Amino acid sequence: MAFLFKRNPKSPAELVRAMNDQLTKLETVNDGKKAQDEITRYLMSIKGILTGRGDESNGVLSDSQPDQIAQLAHEVYSTDCLFLLIQNLPSIEFDARKIVSLLFTSLLKRKIVNRSPTVDHLLQRPQILILLMKGPENPEISINTGHMLREAIKYEQIAKYLIFKPIFWNYFDYCEYGSFETSTEAFLTLNDFLTTHKLVASEFFNSHINKFIDRINRLIVSPNYVTKRQSVKLLAQLILDKPNYNLMTTYVNSPHNLKLIMILLGDKSKNIQFESFNVFKIFIANPRKSRSIIEILTKNRERLLQFLRTFANDRKEDELFTVERNFVIEQIECLPKLVQLQNVNAKGAETDIHGGIKGLQNTPSLPNDGSPDSKYSYKET
């Protein structure tokens, strides 16, 4: 193999062109296997350039490494090589697919002054990104495409571009169906989309709030244990993210959502119980609970109290958790009082829901002198 290259060394640009050539031949019946082998060899040479460990599989290289990478990048952009590679990924050899990932992520990280040429390229050629977004539909390559996509959406412009595309909604389906590998990959991607760039995410929530709540609610009752567990955790994290204020208030105002969370609170899985507690506590901390929310809570007062008093006793060392659990218990204990306060609040005593939750998260010790009124003191501050 090595002698081939020594006799016929290729510049990075020639390498890319020769590879593109073979990529178009992959489909042909007779030449398919040969093209596949050639592509593997070219990719190995490219790997040599990228890692600076160009050994025997690399042609004679005269230019310095940064120069070669620049040449490589230039040719990749101008020939739409990334599109060809990703489109043909399933026909590329198993181990060579990882080099495609390597090429993609290495180019992505390249900076010229303070611009990222690959980010610009991808935004000009969004078809590449759309191909990556469809990755979970092809289980064979979903790990490769998932990895590339998550590297790409580390750049805010790309994340912002993709999150508003209709195809983004497919991720709510992808992470529930298909093989374990495909669905966990898709969930990772969904998670990154919604948590990496907080402002992009909150803009997304604000423009699609009901649809989003509907989709995440479907995930949290998924029959798939992993999907269920991960999505409740994600939900808890999202509604506590500062910029997602609107999502939080909308979510905890719906009795329907409270019911779902209460079902999860009684789930057989301790982990799901625990994650859903982190959502439940926000319903409780909400100083302006609606009538139907209070109705559900009052109806279950005794059962909830009994449940919460021994809830997650194995997490006793977790101080924050213990404080939160005690807070929730106290709140439920004085539920009837809350009904009265509710009317007062409705008339004007404006309280900030965030203030309430902030108190919940950060107060090391809440007033606990036994008199029911003092238990509301956090609201007045």
Next chain:
Amino acid sequence: MSPEQFEVYEELGRGAFGVVYRAFDKVSRKMVAIKQVDLESADELNEIQQEIKILSTCQHANITRYYGCFLKGYKLWIIMEFLGGGSCSELLISGPFGEKAISYILHELLHALVYLHENGKIHRDFKAANVLLSLEGDVKIADFGVATQLSNNMSKRNTFVGTPYWMAPEIILHQPYTYSADIWSLGITAIELAYGKPPLSQYHPFDVLFRIAEDPAPELDSSFSKEFRSFVNVCLNKESKQRPSAKELLKHPFVLAGAKVDRSEIVKLIKRKHEWDLETGNTDKRYYTPTLEEQTPPLFDITLKEEPASTLKPEPSRKVPLSPIKRNSSENEDQELKKTLNRILNQAFNKINEKHNLSTSQYDQLVLFQNTMMESIALSPDEQYREVFCKYFKLVMKKIMTTDNEQLKDKLIPKNLEKERPRDEVEELLYTRWAESMIERWRNEH
């Protein structure tokens, strides 16, 4: 893939993260190993997801082949190729390995390491227990439970993972480390194969950490060949940068010699262990029993005045419900019974295997039959089925014994076998037990 496609047999081993069973894949008609990991007992799911990701992106002759995985309730079933020879650490129970076998194993392992390292992966838990062997003598790395993927922007790690005795000093000292940490563990594994135990094994794991960091690197004593000792010395360089790469080690004289060793050296070791098991009666097997799922009513009343609760129930789970089964006999009695029967079946199996040097397919077929027996006589929770099976089995035997068709009789009970060889003690035992139970049953029926 789905749970129904597998017949799960005995336990092969267990580790920190799960239990591994042998199983038969009815679709591909192959033996497989299934690692069942309880996700509910894991605080974080990322680790197991990482293991799956690493497994599914590795395809190499010296790495345990991964076939896929799926969820069953809280358990993740990871389907892998079945390696019938067991792990090197199990084989070490019957004694240390010779240099020939060690050099062969190291040569194979280094190929796997070259592949892993080229793909940016560090195994981080390299030890004889994680080196598995096929019955034909293939050597494969297993257990990627703590393996890690280095991405190209981060070429070093500093998480503290691994098993103390095999850990590289830089990991213990919380320094950043890279692929060379696996090379250290390989050197320790080489010593482990030569002595049966890793260095410092006489100490508690906590003391070991301190010693690995402080003591000079371990060495082989002078009874070993110059090449082997040199190999161990270059791997166990406390200065991680001075250790050769896996690729360089492939050219080490000891490893080059290993490339020429025949895999039958490994088959010999597997055989030795089988004999050892027979002698010591170390043949107990533990069987997989599926857990039954019960439906619990919802904990809270979530109905509102204006709407019925039924609209709010989560979608019904798609799992096939198992029919409830009544257990009449006490658990303990069952346990005892299973154990005894298991021992009988295993002893018989091992004897036959040894005497007749079973081919792989003969082996597999007998194992399948043995499992059917086990399932039908002891494991089936359906009492009635067990009884039916025994009656059926008895009837078939009786019919064969009394048939007029001499040809069939000859085929099933070969004459020469009966005449030439007296029954050995296991057969005797089996026979008398069988007869006893038959008499017992006959008495009860009349």
